[in-house]
Each structure stands twice: as structure tokens, then as C-alpha cells.
Amino acid sequence: MISGQNTDTTDMDLDDMSFNGQSVNMTEDEDTMAVEAHVRALVLLEDALKKKEWLLLDREIEYEKSQELNPNCPFLHQQLVLDLSHKLQEVQLLKNGDSAAETRVYPYPDSVNILLGQSFWESEEYLDEGSRPGALILAASQILGYSENILDTYGAGTLTASDICAAFETWMNHNGVYRNGIYTCCGEALRDSVCEESSMSHSLLPYMNESDETDLKKATLDILCDCQKKCLLVNLIEKPQALLTLPWFPIITTSLVQELIDKLKQVKFKCDTRADGMKIAYTDPRTTNIIYVGNLFWKQKDYLSRGSRLGTIILYVAQLLKHPHIFDGDTKDITSETTVEHQGSISPRSLKETLNKNIHNHNRDPPLPLKNCTPSNIGDSHFSKSETYGKHTADTICAAFEIWMSHKGSYENGSYTCCMETAPYSVCNNSVMRSCLSELQSCLKDFV
Structure with a gap:
């Protein structure tokens, strides 16, 4: 659920949440942008699952083994994407009252709150590097326990939250433009979608005999x-x-x-x-x-x-x-x-x-x-x-x-x-x- 109306901090135990800043009410425009970004992120995750044959690893395949395909590519398992989708359906988006604050997530794996800073509203609307849907996928990854970068200590597995975000914003994203109702790179009609002809797809292809x-x-x-x-x-x-x-x-x-x-x-x-x-x-x-x-x-x-x-x-x-x-x-x-x-x-x-x-x-x-x-x-x-x-x-x-x-x-x-x-x-x-x-x-x- 996204809240732009009932964000009174007296209802929350701030000591337990341990974040710097104070949540405040969103404006009507900000609430609309947050809702749209939330929906877009969920649609993107669902689309990746539909195209799992080309974009995702089977759960049984070890991540370390997948690195032999392309050591620079952040491969994702199907179960991870499913977990991200489930977690994003539970979260509550709050606005940080500190105008200088960055988008952030409470650093607890079981949290269901994402605190949005000023940079969130200035980000790209559609999936791209530095986009609002990508920011929510990054936050959901952190909630699942993935560290934002490799230096953090509470992450899960080899991937980082930044890797997971990059998998969508860079590796699975369309290389073409959306024109006349379709993407020029692959003919996909769904605006909020990932690409079967993306770099992720190319990286998952098998090596020649x-x-x-x-x-x-x-x-x-x-x-x-x-x-x-x-x-x-x-x-x-x-x-x-x-x-x-x-x-x-x-x-x-x-x-x-x-x-x-x-x-x-x-x-x-x-x-x-x-x-x-x-x-x-x-x-x-x-x-x-x-x-x-x-x-x-x-x-x-x-x-x-x-x-x-x-x-x-x-x-x-x-x-x-x-x-x-x-x-x-x-x-x-x-x-x-x-x-x-x-x-x-x-x-x-x-x-x-x-x-x-x-x-x-x-x-x-x-x-x-x-x-x-x-x-x-x-x-x-x-x-x-x-x-x-x-x-x-x-x-x-x-x-x-x-x-x-x-x-x-x-x-x-x-x-x-x-x-x-x-x-x-x-x-x-x-x-x-x-x-x-x-x-x-x-x-x-x-x-x-």
C-alpha cells in the first residue's frame, strides 16, 4: 500500500526503524508519481517472469556457475524476481521530510517501508538508469537482505542490490525507443516491459560447440x-x-x-x-x-x-x-x-x-x-x-x-x-x- 495521506510519525516507532529524517505527507502529484512508479516496477517484474526463458536463470543453476557465461552480467534467478514482486506488493512508500535526503530503505530485512527522498521525484519516469521503478526495485532488494554494495555486511548471496537494479535498468532494458506503440528493438507493445533482445538475453545464450x-x-x-x-x-x-x-x-x-x-x-x-x-x-x-x-x-x-x-x-x-x-x-x-x-x-x-x-x-x-x-x-x-x-x-x-x-x-x-x-x-x-x-x-x- 502507498500512503500519501496518513503518514503521521507518531504512529511509528522511530527508535525501532532507526532512520534519519521524518516522514511527511506527499502532495497529490507526488502521490500520483509514487503510485505510478510502484505499478511500473511490479509490471516490469511480472514481465521479466513472463520472459524468463530469455532473461532469467533457473533456480537450480548456481549463480557462481552462471558467471562463466558473462562475468560482468548480473544474472537473476526466477525465484529472486518472484520474491521482489511479492515484497513490493507489501511495501508502504513514505516521503522523507528532509529535502536533501536521498531515496533510502530502512536497513532491516523485515521492513515494509520505503522512505523516498527528493531525488526520487527527479528521477526518470520509465525504466532507465536512475529511474523511479529502478529505485523501488533497488529498495525491495535491500529489504530482502541484499546489501546496496559489496562493502556492506548484511547482504545475501553474491549479488548486491545495486546489481539487481542494474539488471533491470541496464541489462534487461530496451535498447530501442518506444515509437508508434512498439519498441523499435524487438517489437514489444507493452510500454513498461523488459526486452527479449536485451544484453541480458544475449549473455544467457549458450556458447558454440x-x-x-x-x-x-x-x-x-x-x-x-x-x-x-x-x-x-x-x-x-x-x-x-x-x-x-x-x-x-x-x-x-x-x-x-x-x-x-x-x-x-x-x-x-x-x-x-x-x-x-x-x-x-x-x-x-x-x-x-x-x-x-x-x-x-x-x-x-x-x-x-x-x-x-x-x-x-x-x-x-x-x-x-x-x-x-x-x-x-x-x-x-x-x-x-x-x-x-x-x-x-x-x-x-x-x-x-x-x-x-x-x-x-x-x-x-x-x-x-x-x-x-x-x-x-x-x-x-x-x-x-x-x-x-x-x-x-x-x-x-x-x-x-x-x-x-x-x-x-x-x-x-x-x-x-x-x-x-x-x-x-x-x-x-x-x-x-x-x-x-x-x-x-x-x-x-x-x-x-
Whole structure:
């Protein structure tokens, strides 16, 4: 029950409650805000229980064991959320008469009173970091005996009350916005709800089978190491002005490939087998070394080419290295549509023929895009090719391997028909990238 009317402190044993401050009557607006926050907190807890399959641990699973999934994530048991809901249904909300006081709860596990300070009324209305519903979940956790932080002594278990609050306000909360009656991240219509596509959900997904992970890592590392052996990479270009005479192509440096190799060795894979089936793969900004793969990932091609599993891994390792999908400023990413979704199409043979024509044409065409369209930045006086070389997006890095370095022949009878390479997970000595780099070397040699 929430009280905004009968809060006379003479009815309470203040010595037993041991709090600093005095409860006073709430205004009508404050009472309305408190009631709404109370209802929202209860609805959020109920929604988490409805979505327990994606957001909560089974009671039987030990909390310490769950930390193997993601040591930074505050996993919650179903029973804990149920206990929070029951406790919040019993509490009485009181207003602290000290205007400088923070929201607080009486430090006794059996208390049913939550004293609200001035910061409560100034908090966010809906679930978010520093929200009113989150504050009530924090208080209910303390009533259950969880310490506010790890330094307190009366807490229960490994979790703290702050962890439990963060589980809702940060880890289970929607990443999208509520627009036109639904959340943009997951399509949920309930305004006061938690998200099945949240970071908590991603953290609870199972790791990939160890043998599959080992095979994928080894194959991708073979690709990255092979491009080093075949000299399809460049070091720092001392004369970047020479690049202005060339059609655009993705220059991949030795240092970038080494970064990809080092990061891939740290990466773990998790499987998202949920029914939507729309995601090939993705990363979560809160997890620095995890790539999540969906059901469609396994339907991609085995060998390196457009729409391959190995190219997908390279793309998302690049994302983990903080390479964006678009360049900063006005310069657009001309390969944004060559990601693992592979929208549109282009013939590799046509691409190579066009490139060769450009290379041998002194009146050079504009920078060559990776798709049959004209980048919006062509002809823009503020756009400099020499400045964009080396400023890769994750997509251009992926395309460099899937399109520019990959074999154009098929792998038959133990070798590729285009160059007779016997290693199945390799790049091609006769690739488009080889032609580009040969022309680059010529330009650098002749450039004055």
C-alpha cells in the first residue's frame, strides 16, 4: 500500500526503524508519481517472469556457475524476481521530510517501508538508469537482505542490490525507443516491459560447440595468415597523393590484419537459435570478445566468397575492433550494402573487367564502388580518396576479403581452378586485389 495521506510519525516507532529524517505527507502529484512508479516496477517484474526463458536463470543453476557465461552480467534467478514482486506488493512508500535526503530503505530485512527522498521525484519516469521503478526495485532488494554494495555486511548471496537494479535498468532494458506503440528493438507493445533482445538475453545464450568454434577460428586465421604470405597487404604509404590517380579499392595494411588475428584469438562464439531467424550474426557493445551467430549463419558458404561464414567472422571481428559501418563526417560508406546480408549483387568477373579497364585508362573513372551504384561523395570537393584509405569500416574490411582477395575459381579435386592453390582456406594470388596492388606499386614508383 502507498500512503500519501496518513503518514503521521507518531504512529511509528522511530527508535525501532532507526532512520534519519521524518516522514511527511506527499502532495497529490507526488502521490500520483509514487503510485505510478510502484505499478511500473511490479509490471516490469511480472514481465521479466513472463520472459524468463530469455532473461532469467533457473533456480537450480548456481549463480557462481552462471558467471562463466558473462562475468560482468548480473544474472537473476526466477525465484529472486518472484520474491521482489511479492515484497513490493507489501511495501508502504513514505516521503522523507528532509529535502536533501536521498531515496533510502530502512536497513532491516523485515521492513515494509520505503522512505523516498527528493531525488526520487527527479528521477526518470520509465525504466532507465536512475529511474523511479529502478529505485523501488533497488529498495525491495535491500529489504530482502541484499546489501546496496559489496562493502556492506548484511547482504545475501553474491549479488548486491545495486546489481539487481542494474539488471533491470541496464541489462534487461530496451535498447530501442518506444515509437508508434512498439519498441523499435524487438517489437514489444507493452510500454513498461523488459526486452527479449536485451544484453541480458544475449549473455544467457549458450556458447558454440567447442569443435565448431575451433574449426571456424582455424579456417579464418588461415585466411588472414595467407594474405600475409601472399603479400596482398601494404605497409604505410609514404606518398598518399598517388592514390588519387587510382580507382578506389580497399587497401588492407599488415597492422590491421595483425589486429584482426590477435582479436580473433580472443573471441568466443555464442549461438542465438531463437525463432526469428533473421540475424546471421551480431555483436553486443557490452561484450568485447563475443560474436553471436544465428541459424542463418550456418546456411552461408563454407569457403571465402561473398556471403561466407569466414567473411562474416572477419566483419564482426572488425566490429569488435571498433570499426564502424560508416565513416565519420560527410564521407559515406560506399560498401555499406556489402555486409553479410548481401543485398544487391555484382559479378566478380564484371568487377575485375571494369577495374582492369580503369587501370589502363589514363582518363580515369571516379572511384570504383563495390556495388552497381554511384557513391554520393563522388565529385564532392571535400572528399579525398587519400584521406579515406586506411579509414576502413567493418564492411570494407569484409569486402576486401570476400570480393577483392577471394578465389574466382571453384575448389575442385583438391585445388582452386583459378590459381591451383591447394589450401581450401586461402586467398588468391590472381585476385582483383593483386591487380590493384600492382598498379599501386607502379603509381608509387612513377609518382613525383
